[in-house]
Amino acid sequence: MNIIISGRQMELTQGIKDTVEAKLGRLDKYISPDTDVRVTVSAKKGRHKIEVTIAPKNGPVIRAEEAQDNLYPAIDLVFDKLKIQLRKYKGKMQKKHQENQSIRFESVVSDDILDDVEIEEEDTEIKRRKKISVKPMTEEEAVLQMDLLGHDFYMFKNEETDEIALVYRRRNGGYGIIEQED
Template identity: 45%
Template sequence: MEIIIRGDKIEVTAAMKDYINEKLKRLEKYLENSDSVRANVVVKVKGHMQTVEITIPLHNFIIRSEETQDDFYASVDKAIDVIERQIRKNKTKIKAKEAKTRIDFSIVDIEEEEHEENNTIKHKKIEVKPMDEEEAILQLELLGHEFYLFKNVDTDKEAVVYKRKNGGYGIIEAE
């Protein structure tokens, strides 16, 4: 697994990188057929709180976790626990969709980026992937988001699946 670690308003030390690498290795048993898996890790600091965000895009899925604690190591532990739980919970679906690849652990350094805090709206461009409703719900759960945009393969239209307040899911489809 290629691990890309980036610090946001913090310098990620060698000890921090080693800890993240060691903890991510325990995911090997779930991704044993993975070859080109990349884990993106962002470490952020705001005040005395430290946030660790881990994103692992697989062939047809994105697994994501973000945890904030006052201790870096606790943030890493909780974020990886969440990812491990997501993988275990959806193991059959992930394995069915996962590309046949091999895991290769290495750490890649990326220079720390300067970010200014302001009140602008965050814009994101995403690739809308074709999938069925069940797969979109799985993506929604794996990412931990409230909604997920996808192209419905059954209707060939863009749609949004979202979590309803009463439990369950809803789908909004474009005309």
Template identity: 40%
Template sequence: MNYNIRGENIEVTSAIRDYVEKKISKLHRYFSETPDANVNVNLKTYSDKTAKVEVTIPLPQLVLRAEVDHEDMYAAIDLITDKLERQIRKHKTKVNRKFREKGSLNTLFTTTDEVASTVIEEESDLEVVRQKSFNLKPMDSEEAILQMNMLGHSFYVFTDAETNRTNVVYKRKDGRYGLIETYN
């Protein structure tokens, strides 16, 4: 794993860097092979002496993302590692029945494609201020909902495995889910 650790209002010391790498590297046990993924870690401190840690790990079949606010930076790093482990276990449990015939669940987390993410900063209301690019993986709507919930987003774009068309699942205001299907 390649670590990209940056700090906002804090200097990322070698002690903090080593601690983050040590904690995040514990996630290796969930992979059949060490993934060649970029681990993006953002450490922030605020004037009220609270710390915020954000971690994003884009993988081909899954994007792991978590954020934690805490008074102590090291405690926040511990909490975020636990949160990422829970996400992986939850995802593995929910999709277990689908991948049972295909072999080990660890193959779900092998890396074959890179997820590219580019942030473009602009100051106009009509300008695009953030742009993301990614490969659409074939899946069913249930798995897309799982991915959306793990990311904490209100919608998720995916390729339907049966029709090979681009679809969108979204969370409705009533807490249920909607599906938008595209046609050519």
């Protein structure tokens, strides 16, 4: 597992780096050695935030974030969230009997690191399917259309790039765009 730690609006001390590496290093039993784990630590108005993104070569991206007044409890909480997500994913993959090279399961059965976490089964059945016609428009027009509809996201065909894109409302304010990668 390759842990990449960066700081935003704060200087990372060696103690912070060591704590993050030690805590997330306990997940190496479940993540293959060539998987990138990106960690961003930031401080804003006295609150410390840690964001962790695990991007395996096969399988879904696993992400967790936590904000606290003190950084070290935030590290503990984000670690707990990642454990829960990895356990959910492990359970789903074992049920489907699929092989996944980025997430390792051989030591999970006998390991007690996740024994204290209870997981509720998630309903993944698709309840509704909707087809839409995507219209060419600018990003600003898409944001306006999304607001007019009262939705949190809106799919459209970008006039400038001629590709399908999705505009969405961010939790912390503002808007974001998701575009297809070449």
